[in-house]
Amino acid sequence: EKPNFVVLTANNVGQSKGFALLGLITIVPPRCNTALSRLYEQAGVQPGRAQTLANVLVERSSSYWILFSLPEITVRADLVEFVTNNAATMDGCHSP
Numbered sequence: 309e310k311p312n313f314v315v316l317t318a319n320n321v322g323q324s325k326g327f328a329l330l331g332l333i334t335i336v337p338p339r340c341n342t343a344l345s346r347l348y349e350q351a352g353v354q355p356g357r358a359q360t361l362a363n364v365l366v367e368r369s370s371s372y373w374i375l376f377s378l379p380e381i382t383v384r385a386d387l388v389e390f391v392t393n394n395a396a397t398m399d400g401c402h403s404p
Contacts, residue, residue: 316359316387322347324381331370331377338381340366351387361385 323346326338343366353359364385371378 313388313390315362316389317351318386320347320351320361320385320387322350322383326379328370328377328379330375331372334379338368338379340381340383343381343383347383347385351385353387358390360388360390362388 322343324338324340324342326334327336328334347361351361353361362385364383367382367384369380369382371380
């Protein structure tokens with residue numbers, strides 16, 4: 309009925325890369341926790357505020373070379389903050 313959140317930053321990205329010998333033997337795996345930590349850091353999430361990630365997308369990909377591969381995890385999301393009805397005027401999308 310009324311807007312209760314604002315988008316603070318859009319399309320934030322966190323990545324984690326790994327290394328696999330011959331594309332089969334994983335030496336250093338990409339970590340989802342690392343990608344999420346980097347996402348939170350880039351988005352500027354502040355503890356104690358009513359913020360969360362929305363539109364979260366997780367992608368797994370690999371680049372293959374002759375003797376090795378580089379697996380990668382990429383996490384994308386928008387940072388939104390929940391606000392009271394009085395503070396929702398910041399986005400300018402509702403009428404008084």
